[in-house]
Amino acid sequence: MDQKRLLAAIALSVGILLLFDLWNRPTREAEQRRQAEIAAQQVPATGAAAPDAAVPVPMPSGGAPLALPGGAASAAAPTPGLPPEQRVGLENPALQGSISLRGARLDDAILRGYRETVQPGSALVRLLAPRSDANPYFAQWGWTAADGRTVVPGPDTDWTADGTALAPGAPVTLRWDNGQGQEFRIQLEVDQDFMLTARQTVRNTGAEPVQVLPWARVRRERTPQTAGFFILHEGFTGVLNGRLSEWTYSDAKEEAQRRRGPAFEQESTGGWVGFTDKYWLTALTPVDQATAVRAAYRHSAEGGQDRWQIDMAPPAPQAVAPGAEAGLATRLFAGAKEVRLLDAYRDNLGIVDFDKAIDFGWFYWITKPFFYAIDWLFQIFGNFGVAILIFTLALKAAFFPLANKAYISMARMKVLAPKMTEVRERYKDDPAKAQAEMMALYRSEKVNPASGCLPILLQIPVFFALYKVLFVTIEMRHAPFFGWIRDLSAPDPTNLFNLFGLLPYDPMQLSSFLHMPAWAIAMGITMWLQFKLNPTPPDPIQAKIFAWMPLIFTFMLASFPAGLVIYWTWNNLLSIAQQYWIMQMDKKRQARTPAAPPPPKPAAVAKVAAPKGKKG
Numbered sequence: 001m002d003q004k005r006l007l008a009a010i011a012l013s014v015g016i017l018l019l020f021d022l023w024n025r026p027t028r029e030a031e032q033r034r035q036a037e038i039a040a041q042q043v044p045a046t047g048a049a050a051p052d053a054a055v056p057v058p059m060p061s062g063g064a065p066l067a068l069p070g071g072a073a074s075a076a077a078p079t080p081g082l083p084p085e086q087r088v089g090l091e092n093p094a095l096q097g098s099i100s101l102r103g104a105r106l107d108d109a110i111l112r113g114y115r116e117t118v119q120p121g122s123a124l125v126r127l128l129a130p131r132s133d134a135n136p137y138f139a140q141w142g143w144t145a146a147d148g149r150t151v152v153p154g155p156d157t158d159w160t161a162d163g164t165a166l167a168p169g170a171p172v173t174l175r176w177d178n179g180q181g182q183e184f185r186i187q188l189e190v191d192q193d194f195m196l197t198a199r200q201t202v203r204n205t206g207a208e209p210v211q212v213l214p215w216a217r218v219r220r221e222r223t224p225q226t227a228g229f230f231i232l233h234e235g236f237t238g239v240l241n242g243r244l245s246e247w248t249y250s251d252a253k254e255e256a257q258r259r260r261g262p263a264f265e266q267e268s269t270g271g272w273v274g275f276t277d278k279y280w281l282t283a284l285t286p287v288d289q290a291t292a293v294r295a296a297y298r299h300s301a302e303g304g305q306d307r308w309q310i311d312m313a314p315p316a317p318q319a320v321a322p323g324a325e326a327g328l329a330t331r332l333f334a335g336a337k338e339v340r341l342l343d344a345y346r347d348n349l350g351i352v353d354f355d356k357a358i359d360f361g362w363f364y365w366i367t368k369p370f371f372y373a374i375d376w377l378f379q380i381f382g383n384f385g386v387a388i389l390i391f392t393l394a395l396k397a398a399f400f401p402l403a404n405k406a407y408i409s410m411a412r413m414k415v416l417a418p419k420m421t422e423v424r425e426r427y428k429d430d431p432a433k434a435q436a437e438m439m440a441l442y443r444s445e446k447v448n449p450a451s452g453c454l455p456i457l458l459q460i461p462v463f464f465a466l467y468k469v470l471f472v473t474i475e476m477r478h479a480p481f482f483g484w485i486r487d488l489s490a491p492d493p494t495n496l497f498n499l500f501g502l503l504p505y506d507p508m509q510l511s512s513f514l515h516m517p518a519w520a521i522a523m524g525i526t527m528w529l530q531f532k533l534n535p536t537p538p539d540p541i542q543a544k545i546f547a548w549m550p551l552i553f554t555f556m557l558a559s560f561p562a563g564l565v566i567y568w569t570w571n572n573l574l575s576i577a578q579q580y581w582i583m584q585m586d587k588k589r590q591a592r593t594p595a596a597p598p599p600p601k602p603a604a605v606a607k608v609a610a611p612k613g614k615k616g
Helices: 002-041 249-259 339-349 361-381 384-398 400-426 431-445 451-472 496-501 518-533 540-559 562-592
Strands: 087-091 095-100 105-115 124-128 137-145 172-177 182-190 195-204 210-220 235-240 243-247 264-269 272-276 280-286 292-302 305-313 318-320 325-336
Touching: 087 105, 105 325, 124 137, 124 280, 124 325, 137 195, 137 280, 137 325, 195 210, 195 318, 210 272, 210 280, 210 325, 235 249, 235 264, 235 292, 235 305, 243 249, 243 264, 249 292, 249 305, 272 292, 272 305, 280 305, 318 325, 325 339, 339 361, 361 384, 361 451, 384 400, 384 562, 400 431, 400 562, 451 562, 496 518, 518 540, 518 562, 540 562
Parallel strands: none
Antiparallel strands: 087 095, 095 105, 105 124, 105 137, 137 210, 172 182, 182 195, 195 325, 210 305, 210 318, 235 243, 235 272, 264 292, 272 280, 280 325, 292 305
């Protein structure tokens, strides 16, 4: 019964992995085609974007939404007849781009350290783009007139700047005067990485008090292409009042339509909200984490296009008396989700759980330490593939005592195989008696029939944790190994069905299942060898299932990241070496141990002959 339950558990695990592969294979192929198109074209598309939808900025508690003049949220299409917009440059070691002085928008940000593909000359990754791009994506700072009479800067407002370039140690202040006694200022700073600081202030030099609501926002004018994996979250994300809140684009759209308002809106002390992609993040957070803010996730549709927005503002409008000033200080993160960088912002700036922008998932407690260990080894050896191999060796050493007992039991099970077959044949008409005799045999020989599967079961959490590290951490993106593996986070590009490139055609164009890379074949061979060292299951059905498992896993892992397949292959080789060594040691032990004498046969009952009578 225990063997049947164990077999069912293994079959269920394999079935889950197969369904996982089938479910995600189309998305992986779409992403591969997209990368191929990028590599072939390397020319960004351009096109006109439709006008902004009327997405309101955050509302004060208990009030109606406060919209900007004209009903547009912030970045309406340029008004005809306006002069060309002026820009302020943005330069630091991690970013290059510019800020539009028309509307105070950061809509041009390129990541210096990241390229679209593994090709050395491919284009740098563009994170933020203006409305003239095919995929507008920008951050913006502004105000709403809460009193309905104060003139505030709008989407066509041309600001003035006291500098030509924003750089670390060289802040730039944007100014605009409404001509009615209120001066609006936005002081911008940038650090050495991906964090900008915006300090919005309004000074009232007029004779009457005014009420305004400062806000900061990030807006996407198109729905981005997502990886589509259920183990990876892409969309809205944030931590408010210490609680992680994640919404996919589809869920946010459905909720916004149901509520006819924001998909999600909450007041919080500190915290952050943002858009997360697989590797990139834009997020807003107050400079002072003790500041009360109101944050929202929003969706609108205009001209058949979905629009998405995150915004952050004070919970209520600010009353500015004559001679006084008020404002809002926020930070904008726009860049790559580097693990240690997010950790540093969390620790140094006090941004709660900022590292959770990386979707380490349910295995956070094991996945993140795995990353730290692999990254530490990478700093020593300079290659993430080598780091994974050494890390796997360290895991083997850590689990050696437990695996050692399992392999010893497996070796003894292999020796017991003939006796087990004999028992099954002897009691083939009495399954209960056969099971009882088998259990007695296990007890007498001190073996555990389930322990042989323990090494496989131990690999499952390690497998998923390492898969997460390879899949979600940008440090693994475009990380090379040796030979033809130039990206450990992508599938092995070789294919058996075109003789590894000798035939000039792509089998994947015929069928997605015609992909059999070299590393997957090596993994399948090592798994087959490992299974050959295991004792053959006495049940013929079990034996057939185990015989097919290496082939099933070979096809299943063919489209997985190369780093994961390399890990599995290397782990199999280490397991084979360990198991072979234990089997040899067990044979020597048995050779030194004198054979136990066979049990004595029961004495035959002799018939006692009656004494013969004497002849008289």
